Amino acid sequence: MSNQGKAALCGRHAQGKILTESVGVSVSNVEKEQRFTMCQVADHYGFDNIADIPRISITRAADVPVVIPSTLFTMAPIALDQAVDQPNLHKPTKTESSTRDTGESIRLAARTGAYDKQTSGAAPTYVQANLIALPSRFAADFRLLCKRNPVPCPLLAESKEVGRWDELKSWVPGVTGKEIAGDVDLRHDFPKYMVYEDGKLAQSHCRDVGSIWSEDHVGFLIGCSFSFEAALAAEGLIPSHMAHGRNVPMYRTTLPLCPAGVFSQSTYVVSMRPFRRRDIEKVRDITRSYVATHGEPIAWGWDAATRLGIKDISKPDFGDSPILPDGSVLVQGVGDEAEEFVPVFWGCGVTPQEAVRQAALDGPVIGHAPGHMIVLDIRDWDIVPST
Amino acid sequence: MSNQGKAALCGRHAQGKILTESVGVSVSNVEKEQRFTMCQVADHYGFDNIADIPRISITRAADVPVVIPSTLFTMAPIALDQAVDQPNLHKPTKTESSTRDTGESIRLAARTGAYDKQTSGAAPTYVQANLIALPSRFAADFRLLCKRNPVPCPLLAESKEVGRWDELKSWVPGVTGKEIAGDVDLRHDFPKYMVYEDGKLAQSHCRDVGSIWSEDHVGFLIGCSFSFEAALAAEGLIPSHMAHGRNVPMYRTTLPLCPAGVFSQSTYVVSMRPFRRRDIEKVRDITRSYVATHGEPIAWGWDAATRLGIKDISKPDFGDSPILPDGSVLVQGVGDEAEEFVPVFWGCGVTPQEAVRQAALDGPVIGHAPGHMIVLDIRDWDIVPST
Numbered sequence: 001m002s003n004q005g006k007a008a009l010c011g012r013h014a015q016g017k018i019l020t021e022s023v024g025v026s027v028s029n030v031e032k033e034q035r036f037t038m039c040q041v042a043d044h045y046g047f048d049n050i051a052d053i054p055r056i057s058i059t060r061a062a063d064v065p066v067v068i069p070s071t072l073f074t075m076a077p078i079a080l081d082q083a084v085d086q087p088n089l090h091k092p093t094k095t096e097s098s099t100r101d102t103g104e105s106i107r108l109a110a111r112t113g114a115y116d117k118q119t120s121g122a123a124p125t126y127v128q129a130n131l132i133a134l135p136s137r138f139a140a141d142f143r144l145l146c147k148r149n150p151v152p153c154p155l156l157a158e159s160k161e162v163g164r165w166d167e168l169k170s171w172v173p174g175v176t177g178k179e180i181a182g183d184v185d186l187r188h189d190f191p192k193y194m195v196y197e198d199g200k201l202a203q204s205h206c207r208d209v210g211s212i213w214s215e216d217h218v219g220f221l222i223g224c225s226f227s228f229e230a231a232l233a234a235e236g237l238i239p240s241h242m243a244h245g246r247n248v249p250m251y252r253t254t255l256p257l258c259p260a261g262v263f264s265q266s267t268y269v270v271s272m273r274p275f276r277r278r279d280i281e282k283v284r285d286i287t288r289s290y291v292a293t294h295g296e297p298i299a300w301g302w303d304a305a306t307r308l309g310i311k312d313i314s315k316p317d318f319g320d321s322p323i324l325p326d327g328s329v330l331v332q333g334v335g336d337e338a339e340e341f342v343p344v345f346w347g348c349g350v351t352p353q354e355a356v357r358q359a360a361l362d363g364p365v366i367g368h369a370p371g372h373m374i375v376l377d378i379r380d381w382d383i384v385p386s387t
Numbered sequence: 388m389s390n391q392g393k394a395a396l397c398g399r400h401a402q403g404k405i406l407t408e409s410v411g412v413s414v415s416n417v418e419k420e421q422r423f424t425m426c427q428v429a430d431h432y433g434f435d436n437i438a439d440i441p442r443i444s445i446t447r448a449a450d451v452p453v454v455i456p457s458t459l460f461t462m463a464p465i466a467l468d469q470a471v472d473q474p475n476l477h478k479p480t481k482t483e484s485s486t487r488d489t490g491e492s493i494r495l496a497a498r499t500g501a502y503d504k505q506t507s508g509a510a511p512t513y514v515q516a517n518l519i520a521l522p523s524r525f526a527a528d529f530r531l532l533c534k535r536n537p538v539p540c541p542l543l544a545e546s547k548e549v550g551r552w553d554e555l556k557s558w559v560p561g562v563t564g565k566e567i568a569g570d571v572d573l574r575h576d577f578p579k580y581m582v583y584e585d586g587k588l589a590q591s592h593c594r595d596v597g598s599i600w601s602e603d604h605v606g607f608l609i610g611c612s613f614s615f616e617a618a619l620a621a622e623g624l625i626p627s628h629m630a631h632g633r634n635v636p637m638y639r640t641t642l643p644l645c646p647a648g649v650f651s652q653s654t655y656v657v658s659m660r661p662f663r664r665r666d667i668e669k670v671r672d673i674t675r676s677y678v679a680t681h682g683e684p685i686a687w688g689w690d691a692a693t694r695l696g697i698k699d700i701s702k703p704d705f706g707d708s709p710i711l712p713d714g715s716v717l718v719q720g721v722g723d724e725a726e727e728f729v730p731v732f733w734g735c736g737v738t739p740q741e742a743v744r745q746a747a748l749d750g751p752v753i754g755h756a757p758g759h760m761i762v763l764d765i766r767d768w769d770i771v772p773s774t
Contacts, residue, residue, distance in 0.1 A: 147678065148538050151645045256694070258538045258685050258734070261675065288648065291534065298645050347645070
């Protein structure tokens with residue numbers, strides 16, 4: 001299935017123009033303007049996979065080569081197949097992550113404390129996940145909350161048994177828990193954690209939850225949007241926050257989740273990426289198949305912000321304030337109908353932590369610190385259904 | 388799994404007081420006031436299953452035996468384990484369905500035209516389902532709509548291949564398509580159908596869609612709430628509309644579905660059953676495990692009606708107007724806090740037909756006529772997960 005999925009990914013996203021020599025490895029034999037797929041490039045230069053190709057260049061509207069910053073590159077290491085209008089792409093390197101990293105190497109580094117920063121861009125194409133670990137008496141309700149709300153809470157895996165932090169049960173069809181993450185320690189493999197007591201944040205961005213995780217805890221891994229962001233970038237629709245090395249803006253909403261047991265008053269958290277109105281159908285098409293990582297948007301347009309109960313788009317509840325590709329502020333009514341940038345909203349993996357907070361659960365509940373995910377062994381193409 | 392599920396169902400729902408002799412078969416050896424489970428009764432008298440026991444009696448608050456009307460009985464053929472306050476339970480028989488009916492016998496009768504009425508109460512404990520059949524180009528989007536919105540659109544099965552009306556692919560874990568319905572004809576096994584053209588209703592309550600179903604149609608079967616209504620009745624929480632032989636009230640809402648492809652502007656349809664505020668947690672507990680048939684409610688209380696955009700609770704968009712157990716009208720503010728009847732809302736299987744209407748799909752789309760379901764071979768306990 002992996003090979004099939006990988007082939008589909010290559011066929012769909014990876015075709016691009018290779019215009020200039022890559023930085024860091026010699027690709028001087030690649031003829032300028034010749035169309036390659038990145039899979040062909042990988043094969044040609046002996047990389048095991050396209051993620052291993054260190055850096056590429058893309059063309060702008062005026063055919064001036066623009067180097068993709070490494071932050072963006074490590075998120076989306078695939079050539080773009082169309083001209084893009086991204087004036088501020090020359091950004092300093094924001095990550096020290098090696099493109100030779102794997103999910104396992106990041107996990108092991110986090111476990112020893114050697115890796116303690118955000119995982120945006122770490123080990124490209126390896127799926128990342130959010131965490132909720134809670135006392136076992138709440139596990140059935142939380143599992144049901146995910147099943148009833150698969151868009152904001154796409155459940156990838158959970159502790160194989162109560163108390164287990166070292167072995168997973170998979171909820172991804174056709175993939176085993178061992179394949180999701182073989183060598184795993186849910187107590188240490190996230191670079192940073194949050195701890196809630198009675199629904200209130202008790203510890204923020206702590207390194208170690210080994211003393212908090214008890215034999216009664218059940219850990220749940222929830223899909224995150226990094227996978228589809230890379231796919232958008234690969235199609236020339238680079239989310240603005242990626243291009244500028246910022247966090248995606250996230251908002252609390254008034255949209256209710258379908259209740260499940262103790263989680264009876266939960267509401268969606270959404271992430272937002274501005275796109276031109278004319279690009280929305282393409283954005284929907286690209287993200288639709290990422291069913292395990294929030295999939296296509298749940299709403300779009302200025303009226304959607306109102307319907308979701310978002311009062312001020314410039315003031316997200318989490319992450320950085322929204323900007324456009326040129327770095328300017330997102331405001332309503334700029335440009336004509338089709339060209340205007342409008343907010344596009346996705347279900348967000350912060351939703352489960354909000355649900356825990358809103359339910360004011362007794363006992364310690366552990367979450368990841370926003371942006372500090374676990375990096376798994378499975379790849380983006382393993383979670384895109386072949387049908 | 389069936390036996391395990393059945394055992395769980397018996398253990399959970401079926402324990403009751405058998406007070407008087409059943410009508411139609413001799414149960415004179417059953418000692419009055421002795422506590423039995425209905426499974427024990429079935430075993431004792433040689434019935435294959437509890438649904439085959441023709442009639443039972445329950446106790447009221449004053450220990451006066453009340454015979455459950457056959458309409459209700461065929462919906463909920465299980466003894467009640469607590470006193471109920473249902474003054475108007477003596478209702479005339481509303482169905483001619485034999486309690487020896489099976490899912491297959493109802494399907495075959497519908498196929499020949501011998502059965503052409505509503506299926507409420509037909510072949511108790513056999514799971515019933517809603518229908519959407521649409522041109523294959525919309526099938527992937529519709530399947531995704533169900534996957535993204537499993538509470539209003541719980542997908543049980545679909546055509547095994549494009550055009551197939553005689554064989555199913557199962558979406559119920561651990562159950563095959565053949566087990567869901569062995570001898571099946573999706574074009575004729577519903578007593579009545581609706582046909583939409585370009586999102587507009589073209590035919591209402593028609594008997595035959597054999598000439599409309601094409602080689603390009605894909606049929607989808609969606610779970611319906613009859614299963615959990617029987618479970619509520621078995622616990623003494625008889626939905627008022629059942630007690631009075633009426634249809635459940637259903638309402639269009641402003642609550643958006645998570646979009647999926649062409650289904651980008653869909654909204655929930657909800658069914659509503661009034662319950663006392665003090666009973667809501669019990670209602671939630673009983674219905675929670677029915678994950679394939681809408682599960683626990685999505686909202687409750689008078690403020691929920693407002694949040695859902697329901698302007699007048701007395702005027703449902705489908706079904707009959709809501710009443711209380713005593714036959715009176717449901718109005719706000721009657722009784723003290725805990726005793727007051729308030730509206731409780733569930734996801735409703737009419738939602739997919741509304742989605743088709745709202746998407747204005749080209750070409751003929753076929754749905755069932757409200758209340759005129761297909762009756763399957765699987766039983767209520769086959770769709771309740773054992774965990």
